[in-house]
Amino acid sequence: MSDTIIKVENVSKKYEIFHQKKERSDSLVGALTGGIKSIFDRGSVQKSKEDFWALKDINFEIKKGDRVGVIGRNGAGKSTLLKILSRIVKPTTGRIEFEGRMASLLEVGTGFHGDLSGRENIYLNGSILGMTKREIDARFDEIVDFAEVEKFLDTPVKKYSSGMYVRLAFAVAANLEPDILVVDEVLAVGDAQFQRKCIGKMEDVSNKEGRTILFVSHNMGAVQNLCNKGLFLQNGRSINYGNISEVIKEYLEVGNTISSSVFTFESQANYGKSKAYFSRIEFRDEAGNLCSDFPVGENIHIHMQFICSSKMEGTVLGFGILSSTELPIVTTWTNPENFKEGLNEVVFTFDKIQLVPGIYKLAVGISRGNESVDFNSNLVFFNISDILKMPEAARLVNTSSGVLLNQFPYKIIS
Amino acid sequence: MKTIITSSDRSFLNISELRKYGGLFKYLSLRDVFVRYKQTWLGFGWSVIRPLINIVIFGGLSYLVDRSQNFKERFVMVSAGIVFWQLLSTTLNDVSNSLTSNANILTKVYFPKLILPLSNILVCVIDFLIAFALYLLVFFWFKGLPPWQIIFLPLVIFYGLVFCFSIGLIIATASVKYRDVKFILPFLIQILFYASPVFLSSTFVLGLNIPAWLKMLYQLNPLVFILNAFKYCFFGQFESFDPLYIGLSFVITLLVLFFAIRYFLNFEKSFADYI
Incomplete structure (x- = not known):
């Protein structure tokens, strides 16, 4: 189908975990001596290293305009998946194709600098997120409005309250205009009213402008409201991909009946x-x-x-x-x-x-x-x-x- | 526009992509300029004071060590070296730290990473221009108008920046994985300070009673030619001009630049995994 916007094929991500006895050498000498030791001492070095698959053979396709909720317990591989999609880390195997411009919001306020004013940070953060100066200029008033910081635009953001800081950071990101928006659990910050405002903004963007969204959250209510499809990950494997209500239901059953006391x-x-x-x-x-x-x-x-x-x-x-x-x-x-x-x-x-x-x-x-x-x-x-x-x-x-x-x-x- | 993500390690020098991120380059550069002297009382006064202190210390020292010129001549000469050295060493230092100090951006957002070391150069150049403007006044006061050779100055500055950027890029890439580099860097800069004609002129060093291989090594340092060329622009005289070594220093610089970019691109995709 031509309306597929993201295609993920056999994506895996391996991390090597090093156990206490022999740590990964973070120093040159360590790497050198480690290399020499490993010539004489192959057995024990191998034992100390273990492969950990943060993601294993993930396959899915997203159609244009879909809003996909990625759910799973901590450590299921959600953030790793988003990082691979947003080209921050590379997959160990597999291939991903996507159409158009992708913006990822893995953290609010990436690159904010405390000594710069709100105004300066809007431009800096916007450009880090991939906006051009013209796009930021066009959206500037809207950003300031959404963040409710007009009065403090020329104050260094290190003097902002944490609420103002988060609002400003999200406002910049919310006014991005990518074809695909990737959002990690960034709404965990901020109060309930602000969270509703952000979700509302994302809904607007998706409904009116037909934008594709990938959204990670532990808040099932938010996921259910915003998304039409769900991807359920567990231990790096994809358990279910499909209609959001069914995926949430399965997540709650599989994910939590074994829950601890x-x-x-x-x-x-x-x-x-x-x-x-x-x-x-x-x-x-x-x-x-x-x-x-x-x-x-x-x-x-x-x-x-x-x-x-x-x-x-x-x-x-x-x-x-x-x-x-x-x-x-x-x-x-x-x-x-x-x-x-x-x-x-x-x-x-x-x-x-x-x-x-x-x-x-x-x-x-x-x-x-x-x-x-x-x-x-x-x-x-x-x-x-x-x-x-x-x-x-x-x-x-x-x-x-x-x-x-x-x-x-x-x-x-x- | 279609983007394909694969597991391959290599990335390629994509000039058109770099240009697309021109806005990011601009704002990161401006950030460094705005932030450098924030909350200092002197502000950009520091870009004058730092070389000035060095000039006083090393100008005096240099006169004590080598009295082949009178004090005034020596002062103007050493100042030129130190003002330019300030640019070269801060570029080397800032470029080397550009990746680790921006780890928070590196692990959260995609962009061509080469933007980070590149964006560090502007603030160094602005620092330099302030000190340099002052030096021009000093030069004019003591020696009047500079000779026609001054027209080579932009070329020399560019050459110096390319060399220091290349060395810095290698160090920056290595420091993503090995933080040892952070500790080695100050020593490297200190050694280069003495191994280049900043305050010890190359005539003096080559006239010293030291083994021939050490002198050869000294001349292979591209900074020797770069700093002498800078002085040439002001004084119209080339110290220890040896076409063989000048050619070699060009070759070395090109090799270093080529290696730096290769090394950087080979690791670019793994930065977020290690930093």
Whole structure:
């Protein structure tokens, strides 16, 4: 077909991982002596090196105007794929063809320089993203408008608040006019309102101008809204490529039924950066055992561990439960409490849970007054399963029956 | 327009693509110019003060070591060398660091990477022009109008830039993988300072009682010809003019340039994997 805009054939990417005993030589002498040693000592050197396939035999085609959501757990190869597509790293094998101009947005504000003013950074960043001066001139007002920074255009961006910085950076990128736009998880920064604005902008661009978009996100709601096709990657392999709803459904099933009962936060981007931050969340059943899969009607004990960098007074801990389609179901909070410096642990009990079997997500937060201290909505999942303990009638439920499982009392009155 | 991505290592010198990224080249160059003296009280005053300090130190030293000229002559001569050396050494230094210091851009966006080392040259040239303008005044004050040979000056400057850019490009490429280079670079620049006629004139060095092979090596350094040629433009006299070595220095420069570009292009596609 002639309307294929991207064609990916057998793309693989190999990284060599070096184990502790013999590290890859990052120095000239190391490379030299390593080379000499390897002549005498072939066996052990081979043992210390391992091939890691970040991507393996990926094949797909994207048609003009498609919006493809790339989903998968951390380390599935999503970012590697985008980096190969945007010609930052080269594939180990395979071949990719694409038509037209591609712009990639793997990070907001690439090349921003703190000492330059907002105005200067718009031109610098725009040119890094591949815009010509004329294109930037034409879009300049729109960029400034979108970013809401008119007043600070001539201030060095190092004096910007982090919100302003991100807004400006995204505004430049959002006004790119490539044929293909590649976007990595850049929306994870910024507040909810800003995220909506960005997604809205991308939808506009795609619908009105028929632009092709590749979008990586862990936010299934955003992916579902924006994309019409999905590519599900797991351990570097392509599991499914097709209609977005089906791919998301498969991702949630395959990706999360094996989910663990313990979630740690060290790998999160904002870990340790706020006054109080989550370190670990555990799910336990009535007997106190770790559990990730709760039968309907059981009590769930959610143990939240968080670290305060100093004594925190009047602080509220809360969480919300969302369905796999990002529908908020319930939110609960503690009263304002005083927490000590260091590790604190709070346990919430969710009594006799009455939710339709499926995967649920937890959004957890710490706040004080009006200030959100820590928030995470993309990491913690749990399962509701085992339909057996439900009342007979409730076994008829399916995903279209809603999320609350309840049999209302009734009387036959005539 | 169709783009094809394959697993091949080599990339080719694509002039038309480089020209398409002219805007990026311009803004990166301007960024370096704007940022160089940000938050300094003296600003571009530093482009005068840095060579000035060197002139005072090395002009004095040079007179102590070699009294074959009177102080005034020597001062004007050494200043010429140092002002030009400042351009050559900062170019070498900045080009060498151009890849590692822009790692954040290199790993996030596609563009012909040759833009990075190239865009570092402008700020060095601007620095040089400021110091050079001042030197012209000094020269005029002491010696009046320069001889007709001054017309060769742009050629000499260009030749010097090409040589230092080539060496810098090799170092920049190597430093993507081997950060050792960062530590070697200051020594290299220091050695070149003494091994080129910046403050020790080549007549003086060749007159020294040192082994013949060392003198040969010294003359093979293209910077010897480059710096002497710069002085020739101002004083109309060529120090230790030897057509054999001048020819050789041209050949060496061309070889270095050719090797630098080959080496760079061979690794260009792997930069993001190593940096």
